[in-house]
Amino acid sequence: MKIIKSAAVILILVLLCIPAFGQDMRARSVEAQRQKAMLEQRALEEKQAAQKEAREALAKIVSDRQAAKAAVADLNQKNSETKENIADLQKRISELEAQKAALKQELSNMDAQTRTLVGHVRSNARDALALVKQSQQSALIPGRADALKELAGQSRFPSIEQIDAMAEILLDEIARSGEVRIEKASIVDRLGREAVADVLTLGEFTAAYSMGDETGFLLYSDTSQRFFALSKLPSSKYRKALRAYMNGESPVALMDLTKGAALRQLTQEKGLAERLPQGGPIIWVILALGGFAMLLVLERVVFLLRIRVNASKLMAQIQPLAQNGDWKECLDLLKAQKSKPLARVLAWGIKHRHLERMDMENALQEAILGEIPALERFLSIIAMMAAVAPLLGLLGTVTGMINTFHVITYYGAGDPKMMSGGISEALLTTMLGLAAAIPIMLAHTLLSRRIEGSIAQMEEKAVSLANTIYAVREKE
Known part of the structure; x- marks a missing residue:
């Protein structure tokens, strides 16, 4: 627009400076002014159009900018809301994942607990089945282990009824194991026949039976779950005690705390009369030797009891008489006890009271030495028997071992029972020899001590x- 104005000004100056131009120039000037006006008008219109376009563009830009700002704000808000929703959803997903993990862990724990519970139930059922099979009460209640067998063997989860049944069986077992019962029951007697008898059960330890005039112990077999009578009846003392208890006549019951082990040993037990013939001829020599030694010991005991005297009391009676010089009274007092060695020695000393001290002491020592053989009579024989008895036992053992090895040579060593039986019989003589020697040695020791005390x-x-006699001499 400034260029157009400058061009118009120049044109006017040219027209003014050249007035000589003619009418054409005026026409041209008029035309130029008209064109200038037209150009100015056009420029003004274009300016207005451009300003309008600019205003419209600016308005549009402002409108678009505001719309864009609004859209951006809206998008930002939506973005924030979307982010918040995403955060909420992620938080919810995390919570759901945690709940899923917790539920999965809980399910796993419950599954493990269920498996553990099933395992415990089956294990307890197997333990209970073993307990019931080993319980002698099962012989009185046939078939009570069937429910436990089913529970211990099944693979599915046990029912409450089965668990209750197992608990009832265990409670019944506990109750019965602490009770004493007498009831009719089926047993296998000593001849292997089935019979009905009065069966006494003392908890889980001992069982006995009474059948007519026969009374004995029972052994329980967990394989067949039945009672079997011992093949050998107990001694009459035991049978009498059992019968009295079962009849309510005695409060004392015989009980095997080993649950049958001692009763089995009872069937294998042999009395001394049954064992003696198994030891061979040397057994009788040892018995004769022991019997003879006991007779000698008994004779010595009787002898020592017969010559026993209260020495202090005797000296208390003699000393006042000796101090008074009443020797006759002293001798009479000692003669009244002439069966006592001490009285004879003292009497011998009083009879030699007139000798010198050395001679009188020698006389007393001679009297004591004279009494010693009677006191020590048979002691050497008793000591010899105490030494010989175990040697005889050893001789019998060696002889028995030789016989055992002869049997092994002929029949081999395949049967341990045969070997152990032969060795047991061979050792019987050693046992009996020691059994004879030990009391003989003890008796010999006690007798020797007693005799040494008498001599002292x-x-x-x-x-x-002697001191009393010489004290009296000095006074005289």
Whole structure:
């Protein structure tokens, strides 16, 4: 627009400076002005159009900008809302994942607990089945282990009824194991026949039966779950005690705390009368030796009891008489007990009271030495028997072992029972020899101590008498 104005001004100046131009120039000037006006008008219109377009563009831009801002704000809000929704959804997903994991873990734990519970139930059922089979009460209640067999063997989850049945069986077992019962029951007697008898059960430890005049112990077999009578009846003492208890006549019951082991041993037990012939001829020699030694010991005991005297009391009676010089009274007092070695020694000393001290002490020692053989009579024989008895037992054992090895040579060593039986019989003589030697040695020791005490007592009282006699001499 400035260029157009400048061109118009120049044109006017040219027209003014050249007035000589003619009418054409005026026409041209008029035309130029008209064109200028037209150009200015056009320029003005174009300017207005351009300004209008600019305003419209600006308005549109402003409108678009505001719309864009609104759209951006809206999008930002939606974006924020979307982010919040995403965060909420992610949080919800995390919560659901955690719940899923927790539920999965809970399901796994419940499954494991269920399997553990089933395993415990089956294990307890197997334990209960083993317990019931080993319980002697099962012989009185046939078929009570059937429910436990089914429960222990099935693969599905046990029912409450089955668990209740197992609990009832266990409670019944507990109750019965602490009770004493007498009831009719079927047993297998000593001849292998089935019979009905009065069966006494003392908890889980011992069972006995009474059938007519026969009374004995029962053994329980967990394989067949039945009672079997011992093949050998107990001694009459045991049978009498069992019968009295079963009849209510005695409060004392015989009980095997080993649950049958001692009763089985009872059937294998042999008395001394049954064992003696198995030891061979040397057994009788040992018995004769032991019997003879016991007779000698008994004779020595009787002898020592017969010559026993209260030495202190005797000296208390003699010393006042000796101090008074009443020797006759002393001798009479000692003669009244002449069966006692001490009295004879003291009497011998009083008879030799007139000798010198050395001679009188020698006389007393001679009297004591004279009494010793009677006191020590048979002691050496008893000691010899105590030494010989175990040697005889050893001789019998060696002889029995030789016989056992001869049997092994002929028949082989394939049967341990045969070997153990032969060795047991061979050792019987050693046992009996030691059984004879030990009391003999003890008796010999006690007798020797007693005799040594008697000799020491005689020596002491002899010295006391010599001192009393010489005290009286010095006074005279």
